Structure formats: C-alpha cells, structure tokens
Amino acid sequence: KMYGLTTIKVTDAILEEKDNTLKLFLHGFFDELRLEANYNVNGKILILPVNGKGQCTISLLNVTIAPTITCQLVNKDNVTYAKVDEFVNDITPEKAVYHFENLFEDMLYYYQRIVQ
Numbered sequence: 065k066m067y068g069l070t071t072i073k074v075t076d077a078i079l080e081e082k083d084n085t086l087k088l089f090l091h092g093f094f095d096e097l098r099l100e101a102n103y104n105v106n107g108k109i110l111i112l113p114v115n116g117k118g119q120c121t122i123s124l125l126n127v128t129i130a131p132t133i134t135c136q137l138v139n140k141d142n143v144t145y146a147k148v149d150e151f152v153n154d155i156t157p158e159k160a161v162y163h164f165e166n167l168f169e170d171m172l173y174y175y176q177r178i179v180q
Contacts, residue, residue, distance in 0.1 A: 067098040072129075086135040086146055094127040097157075103164060118165035126158035 076091040104117040131153040135146035 065100050067100070068094055068096050071095060081137075084137045086133075086137060088131075088133040088135075090129070090131050090133075092129045094129070095125070097124045097127055098122070105164075105167070114167060116164065116166040118167075120162070120164045122163075123161040124155075124157035124159075125161070128156045130154040 071094055073093045074090060075093060076089070078089040080087045080089075099120075099122045101120055102118070103120045106115050108114060131151065133148060134150040135148050138145045138147050
C-alpha cells in the first residue's frame with residue numbers, strides 16, 4: 065500500500081501544444097511518501113547472506129517530483145483524446161528510511177549487532 069499520494073503540493077504546471085503533441089511539465093512536493101508491503105528476499109549483501117521475508121516499510125521524506133508527460137492528440141468519432149506516449153518522472157527525496165522485518169532471519173545474532 066502506498067500512503068501520502070493525495071498530499072501533493074503542485075508548485076508549477078506548464079502545458080505546451082505543438083503539431084498534435086501535448087507536453088505537460090509538473091513540479092510538486094510531498095512531505096512524506098510511504099510504502100508498506102510484504103517482501104521475500106534471498107541473496108547477499110557483500111559477503112553476508114540475506115534470507116528473510118515479512119513486512120517492509122519504505123518512507124521517502126521531503127520529496128520533490130518533476131514528471132513530464134508527452135501525449136499525441138488522437139481524434140476518434142469526433143472526440144479528441146490524448147494518448148500518452150511517454151511518462152518520465154524525476155523523484156528526489158531529501159531522506160529515505162527503510163525497515164525490513166526479519167531481513168537476516170537466519171542470522172539473528174549478526175542482525176542484532178548490525179542494528180546496534
């Protein structure tokens with residue numbers, strides 16, 4: 065689940081039209097975006113084995129976004145639609161916080177040492 069998407073503060077919006085092409089440039093800001101999900105991982109970080117599953121939370125704080133959306137104008141049955149050709153988004157958080165429960169499930173002793 066994703067939380068915080070409805071709290072966007074749009075700071076700038078520019079719409080350009082040229083040769084049946086629309087380009088929308090937006091700039092916005094979120095105080096916090098948070099993702100809560102289940103995860104399952106089996107791999108290594110450097111030489112440490114990582115094997116775990118459980119809940120994870122990823123929080124992005126003070127997030128600046130700058131999406132650019134390019135569309136082609138299409139006429140169908142005398143109605144004009146905008147068909148999205150490209151969506152590019154630049155997301156820059158000031159800080160990212162990650163929490164994975166049971167990440168070092170098989171290595172609880174090492175996990176407790178790392179967290180300290």
